[in-house]
Amino acid sequence: MLVVEKNALTEEIEVLVEKFGSDRSSLLKILHEIQKKHRHIPDFAQQEIARLLDIHPVEVFSVISFYAFLNTESKGRNLVRVCQTITCDLLGKEALCNAIEREFGCKFGESTKDNKFHLEYANCLGLCDQGPAMAVNERVYTKLTPEKAVEILNEVK
């Protein structure tokens, strides 16, 4: 990471700490903002957050590793999460996933070559009556078929 990038990141975190307060309970809010903007939380950012909140970097890492929606490595531009919990599974999640994998040429847990998509499984999205369900970034799609899912993803920019 370049020094300029580091400084920019530090400044950004300082603004967030100013906004949310330097108490350790502000940690999640700050992490969310960084995740939203950078789509991941670089290790330098974790250490800067730790410094400004007066906690240990490993505690920040522990929190990030706990939550599925926070990550330390950069992923594809659009996050595709297919519900893997039992109802969606019974309603045909597997066919859905196979179709998506075929269409984009990458497995779940990976990003596409052009870095447009990152595919992953999610635990229950809470839409068991309308499965199989899939979330693309922050939008949820329900009652999917393999064709419909591929179509939706192809429309994503």
Next chain:
Amino acid sequence: MENKDRRAPVSQQPHVVAKPEHPEHIGGSVSIQINEKKVTVPMGTTILEACRENQIHIPTLCHHDDLCIAGVCRLCVVEVEGMRTLQAACAYPITDQIKIKTSTSMVRKARRHILDLMISEHYGECYSCVRNNNCELQSLAEEYGVDSYTFGHVQESQYKIDNSSFSVIRDMDKCVMCKRCVRTCIDLQEVGVLEAVNRGDDTTISTFMDKDLADVVCINCGQCINRCPVGALHANDPSDDIWNAIDDPNKHVVIQTAPSPRAAIGEEFGLEPGHSMTQELNTALKRIGFDRVFDTNFTADLTIIEEGTELIIRLYQALVEKKEVSLPQFTSCSPGWVKYLEHFYPEYIPNLSTAKSPQQMFGSLIKTFYADKAGVDPKDIVSVAVMPCSAKKFECNRPEMDDSGYQDVDFGLTTREMAKMIKEAGIHLPEMPKSHFDNPFGEASGAGLIFGATGGVMEAALRSVVEFVTGNKAEDIFDNANIVPVRGFEGIKYVELPIGDKVGPVPDLIKHLVPNWDWLKGATLKVAVAHGTANAKKIMEDIKAGGKFSECHFIEFMACPGGCLGGGGQPIPTNEEIRMKRAEAIYAEDESLEIRKSHENPHVIQVYNEFLKEGPCSHLSHKLLHTHYTKRGKYIA
């Protein structure tokens, strides 16, 4: 552990109810019933404490006297009448007239289930484990009659062993997720290396970004090892290499023993804590095959002379020559503390005494002064150090520690590993006859001996400094030369010593450095002592903010709670009570010695007369007995 200064918010301490100051007042106590027996306990006492006081055994695994309550292992569950579920005894503060049952079939079944589940994920066989016969999981399994793997048993290793560190090895296959190491690292030591990462079934204890222990800010204090109930954390054991050296007829193997292992090693042989085994250990080591056994206290005495002289030079430069000098001076005997400072307060490295630790001073003397005197080629000398410490293993492997032309100390051995070697040689230590240390270093002073307890370095230094400066005997100033204010297990101790108007002549040893003591007339020497890096952190933050500790002249820091005697290489278990007993043993041994001041040690004087002829802090002593430090910083790349 109740600690008002804990960083964690109140929400993270849900199981603590403040105990009343006067439990005898109305409302201060509560009557409860444990297994039909009526007892009265102060409000806020946990069920576990109440049971222990009444000789009722409750099994625990995640609970440790030094650490905060976690309540994660659930082995201590008991039945509380009226409660729907079983309650964790360690995390249940009593505030009501409850009825407790500690051994119903439901309780026994639950405990057995928990153990079975732990064992199902606990990879490895007991006989190939370092903690065999001293493992809390093993003894609980015995206690609850585990005779089969009810829920199976992992057959394959799931994790890579992290042996990157010179000091601490992490084997997560054996981890039972009690989080004692996490609480030790984050709360007790405030270093913050270990934490639980991931979630649910995938949870494991790991470091920042899952890096190797050698690449993070670990200070190697080994306190986590000392608290691990199983073999998931253990020290990097060099005993095989040492056996090879002993077996090699061309090698001259010398060993130095530090005071704390001697006060604690008896525990490994079934003795009660608080038995000093110094002279028995000498005999045992000779029988094992070490060619020479030396006393680390000798170089502890040397450390006092070098470090004390350095302090006098710094004070002289600051007060008389009005130079910019870094004060207060920090001690540098504890390698855990040194690495802590390098990581977290690198800007204060100039304050750290450049004097090496006693172990490293001995290392360079053995391969120069002793090699010459004994007529042994230093390349054939294998130098071993028995230390209460896992960080000493890291210290002897520091690249700059080769001033003798070779690696100064080849192996650092912990008390536990020493005991293992002695057992391996078929020796029962307490039965050994007594014998003395080998010359040319001989016995050392009591001042060097008390280095093992927190405040010891300070006391040793003060004994010499007051005699140097005032010309009076330390015994005339302090009763029996026991400087009580710097003793004890209080986290931070602060002492002021007015020097007064009467100063003595400058001793010959440092005559070339200061002309007289007039400049110290009427001055007050301010010193402080801290043990445990959490307390060190408090002092450092105070110094940063310009508080009272920034006006100190000399501060002793020890990385481990209680000082060396509570070190990460000491026998397991170690707790407050055991630390106190070890301290008593050390102070008792000190009082029994004739020479109790470093500058009166005839062998030290001999070394200055014969070898370090230009005196302390001279060119040669700087080359051999002093070192430099690395600015590490806390950022992990």
